[in-house]
């Protein structure tokens with residue numbers, strides 16, 4: 126008995142990212158924005174169903190994009206916490222890696238941004254506007270430096286907490 130409830134296929138080839146459970150994200154609930162819409166804060170353009178970088182046509186509608194709204198509300202979607210003596214000893218390179226990773230992601234995905242980086246008492250805390258960015262940062266650091274990586278995500282919540290220790 127083969128039940129084929131999902132003929133469109135959920136597994137895109139080569140997509141190894143585990144998907145976060147689809148939750149109702151108040152910031153992504155774009156209430157069917159008119160296209161094109163330009164974010165009046167960062168200039169990202171909503172076009173073909175997603176936010177991207179590009180030139181907005183003169184007649185574009187104006188809205189604030191989900192990431193700029195999260196930044197204004199100071200309401201992160203991801204927290205990345207790093208600590209340990211290895212971190213302290215390699216602070217500069219690790220910070221560069223973080224910045225490099227974040228810039229690359231942001232260049233492609235306007236909604237994936239670092240909100241803040243705080244370094245206090247031997248701990249770095251990074252907040253992000255996007256869960257996947259937080260997860261990706263943890264994975265990039267773990268890939269480069271091993272150590273201990275933990276990712277906590279409660280299904281149904283729009284929040285991920287990533288911690289890395291070495």
Ligand SMILES: [Zn+2]
Nearest residue numbers: 164167190193
């Ligand atoms: Zn924006």
